[in-house]
Amino acid sequence: MSRIRVIGGGLAGPEAALVAARMGVEVDLYEMRPVRSTPAHQTADFGELVCSNSLKSESENSAPWLLKQELRRAGSPLLACADASAVPAGHALAVDRVEFSRQITEALEREPRIHVHREEVTRLGPEDGITIVASGPLTSSALSEEIARLTGSSHLAFYDSISPIVEADSINMDRVYFAARWDKGTADYINCPFTKEEYDAFYDALVSAETVQEKAWEKLCYFEGCLPIEELARRGRDTLRFGPMKPVGLRDPRTGKTPYAVVQLRCENLRADSYNLVGFQNHLKYGEQARVLRMIPGLEGARFLRYGQIHRNTYINAPRVLMETLNLREYPNIYFAGQISGVEGYTESIASGFLAGLYAAHAALGARPVPVPRATALGALVHYITHADPENFQPANITFDLLVPLEEKLRKEIRNKKERHRVQCERALAAFAQWWQTAVNPAVHSF
Incomplete structure (x- = not known):
């Protein structure tokens, strides 16, 4: 029986679990709260937003909009929850954080292939099977030490407020x-x-x-x-x-x-x-x-x-240790998603969870995953965290700086920045559509 383990009940973990389960894989989802809490969380709810309640801009042809559009077109479970719990926020997508968590919990409960375990995970290894680490920026000290042991390098840390x-x-x-x-x-x-x-x-x-x-x-x-x-x-x-x-x-x-x-x-x-x-x-x-x-x-x-x-927010030095399919070079059965992987932001965490769930599910089913192309917003984000300078690596939100730039000739022809962004988004969505046709196995895909 195909089975994977997902560690973390924030944003990336539930997204990865739902994606993998809907592809026909049994998922054990681990969340240490309420057995063990963190300095920032106030509840044991899935998808608790501890900072802002905004998933950023919905303005057409902006970089955050593009990332959300790709996720929506892929059937992202958590983007659907966000849309269903949206509150008025001008040109941004903001959510009622309590309703958002409730929507995520209901989605997990409706999925018979997901089995929730309320306990802390402190061990990672090849013998534990395919694992997605989405433990977030507040990963427990015991699991942090285990990750440091496996990656062979110290964590980087910044302080978030x-x-x-x-x-x-x-x-x-x-x-x-x-x-x-x-x-x-x-x-x-x-x-x-x-x-x-x-x-x-x-x-x-x-x-x-x-x-x-x-x-x-x-x-x-x-x-x-x-x-x-x-x-x-x-x-x-x-x-x-x-x-x-x-x-x-x-x-x-x-x-x-x-x-x-x-x-x-x-x-x-x-x-x-x-x-x-x-x-x-x-x-x-x-x-x-x-x-x-x-x-x-x-x-x-x-x-x-x-x-x-x-x-304290903790993240791995992804350019040193991760492949483009978000798994460790040294231990390819271990994947990383969410802020611990080096992305920054709610939508970015969901995006990395989506991809990790997709790739891990393919591995569990004995199939070879098709990495998302850099020409997309999803691919640009992954390309950054896996190819940035490891000596000066900092977490990143999705921005146009990460996307594939237009050719110099076209940049000279299109003087208006908004029009250049529109063309970049158009190209990214076209690349996404082409990739998505081959990204999943139609026989098991049930989004």
């Missing part, structure tokens, strides 16, 4: 307004506008606020794409105004003017009873967060359901 969440009815709606940047999509974001004086006072309070003390054994090495706001602020007084507090495209309909700076709040669930502060991950002490963040116009009386925090 979580944005605060406030109760909706504690927001002073007289001081804020609804709008989406450049009026894209619907006006689903609450915008907290600053005058220059308000911004200067907020900035001074932020850079002088007390942060959580670094422990002796820690070496804080933040992921550049997810810097705490206080770290960004220390790079210059206007850094936040060109980052998470940029006001461009957010004209205040009450005044007809663009504010000096803006903090955006995004809906957390379908009930719209809570909002997160977009891009406001931080490493401040809780008391300091309450003091400083209540200086944001409209949040003077904010009640915080969750403060920002920091946690």
Whole structure:
């Protein structure tokens, strides 16, 4: 009987399990929560989102849109769950995180080939059969040591941070307004506008606020794409105004003017009873967060359901150890997916889980997998994590920089960046369609 083991109940693990099961493979899915928790998770739910609730842009011909389109066309189980639990978020795909987890759990429970085990896995080896490690950035120390033993190299680690969440009815709606940047999509974001004086006072309070003390054994090495706001602020007084507090495209309909700076709040669930502060991950002490963040116009009386925090994210040096089919060179029966494999972001984690599930299922069925071509968004992501400079490897989101560039002649002919992106997306989707026709065995594929 064809059987594989999947470790991790976040995003990549359930995606891999569902993909493999729907191809006719028996799957043992392991999740250590609630037997053993992590510093960031609050529940034992499958697919719990510990940071933002956004799967990024749905704007046509953007790189995040392209990755989601490829996954949708492949029948990604978790993208279907995300679409079914979406909340208003302008031109982004954001989900009700509780409903999203419920949808994933129901999908797993409906699949008779998936067998869930609530226990910690601490051993990996050839004798354990085909295994997908999707244990996430908060992999337990015991499993981390086992992975380090197998890969023969130390893990790299960066520190990721979580944005605060406030109760909706504690927001002073007289001081804020609804709008989406450049009026894209619907006006689903609450915008907290600053005058220059308000911004200067907020900035001074932020850079002088007390942060959580670094422990002796820690070496804080933040992921550049997810810097705490206080770290960004220390790079210059206007850094936040060109980052998470940029006001461009957010004209205040009450005044007809663009504010000096803006903090955006995004809906957390379908009930719209809570909002997160977009891009406001931080490493401040809780008391300091309450003091400083209540200086944001409209949040003077904010009640915080969750403060920002920091946690350790672990990932392997994928360019050194992984093949393009996401399995270890030295131990080809062991696959990696999700953030531990070196991708960054929710959709990217789902994407790597999809591919790992596909490839591992083929191996279990005695078939040779067809690697996804680099010309696709899926392939570009895999190509990066398996071919980047191992000496300076950093996790990556999907961007146009990772996609196959247009030929120089065509780049000169197409001056408009949006049009160049449209052509890149068109080519990627065509390459995906051609690959997908041969990527699975029609006899067992049941998406």
